[in-house]
Amino acid sequence: MNRLRNELVVYAGRLRVDPWARDIGPAWLLIRDGRFAEIAPGRTRPGEWPDTCASLDLGRAVVLPGLVDSHVHLTESGDGAGEDVSAARTVSERVELGVRNARTALRAGITTVADCGGPPEAVFEVRARASALPDCARTLVAAAPITTVRGHSWRLGGEAPDAASVRELVTRFALAGADFIKVMASGGGTPGAPPWEPSFPEESLRVAVETAASLGRPLKVHCLSAGSMRTAVAAGVTLIEHGKFRTAAEDGGGFDAAVAYLLAKTGTVICPTLSVGHHVLAAPPEVSGDAAALWRRRHPYDLEDFRHLVESGVRMVSGTDAGWRFTPFDALPGELRMMAGAGMANREALAAATIDAAAALGMGDRIGRIAPGYQADFIAADADPVDDLTALDRLHAVARDGQVVR
Known part of the structure; x- marks a missing residue:
């Protein structure tokens, strides 16, 4: 488990922001104070993002909401x-x-x-x-x-x-x-x-x-x-x-x-x-x-x-x-x-x-998707659960409020 950090940068080989997203591709996530602050599609990390904060490279994993x-x-x-x-x-x-x-x-x-x-x-x-x-x-x-x-x-x-x-x-x-x-x-x-x-x-x-x-x-x-x-x-x-x-x-x-x-x-x-x-x-x-x-x-x-x-x-x-x-x-x-x-x-x-x-649960504006302003809850699987729900048994990372626990 990582120590408490105010900022974290995550690279997702494939990002599924919600189950209905049709196109998933590489993206960068900037997490600040437990919430998703910015999402940048593509393989290149935005140059203006802070380079002193912690980072997590999830390779080719599919990242999706908790x-x-x-x-x-x-x-x-x-x-x-x-x-x-x-x-x-x-x-x-x-x-x-x-x-x-x-x-x-x-x-x-x-x-x-x-x-x-x-x-x-x-x-x-x-x-x-x-x-x-x-x-x-x-x-x-x-x-x-x-x-x-x-x-x-x-x-x-x-x-x-x-x-x-x-x-x-x-x-x-x-x-x-x-x-x-x-x-x-x-x-x-x-x-x-x-x-x-x-x-x-x-x-x-x-x-x-x-x-x-x-x-x-x-x-x-x-x-x-x-x-x-x-x-x-x-x-x-x-x-x-x-x-x-x-x-x-x-x-x-x-x-x-x-x-x-x-x-x-x-x-x-x-x-x-x-x-x-x-x-x-x-x-x-x-x-x-x-x-x-x-x-x-x-x-x-x-x-x-x-x-x-x-x-x-x-x-x-x-x-x-x-x-x-x-x-x-x-x-x-x-x-x-x-x-x-x-x-x-x-x-x-x-x-x-x-x-x-x-x-x-009355929390549709806080959890359930990956979007700026939402709580930084995410999981990373080796495949897209939309194609194969057994991927949820093979998680590479889990985070609540930006705190990575596995």
């Missing part, structure tokens, strides 16, 4: 430990775990992560620590997910019995410094809160939408059933986490074309988190236990439902749910390959992890 994982849980372990184990951890233990996980993410080229729910006292401290450590991913946090009484993830501290309580929690978390707000519109993996059961009524979700907007905070809403998505969209939600079609039968029969049409018509964005099932099935059987049988049924249907959503024109951003079940914090490159294998073009999947993810 990746964004829009859905992680930094204070969870990703080793299959249940909620009881997680709840028993102290705040200090959760913070140390969160910092380690943010470090793992950055080394994988994930320069920004969005923590979608944890104990507020822990996740705020993780964000502060990660911000001060150049080898950790930039961390955005939601505080505790807002859920019904004994709803999904209720132990994290976000129970709300009614619309007034929803408003109070959204306000409290935003004023405490949450970067965005997370609400559970359906059950999930918490015992007693099955995913096919909707949580909040439309009125409560509308209160969350309006309060978050009034406080300038993006709102992410967890939906694992067609009914919960229908209610969320009716309430004005525009960013849905997971976007699954779970039913009590778990037979894959829950896909609803009318809901897919509604999502596409309203421009609602889905963060699909396909990695969860993949990593449950990749875990050793003696570790995954009963979860493996459940996800052997679910995962193929999730991939097929994702394909139908893409074909319907639903917009996607990338997120892995890292920390939940067996999902590791370096899973995003694999998530993008699953998205591409289930209906998206490579270019679209890469956009879902850069410019589109940044926009959904």
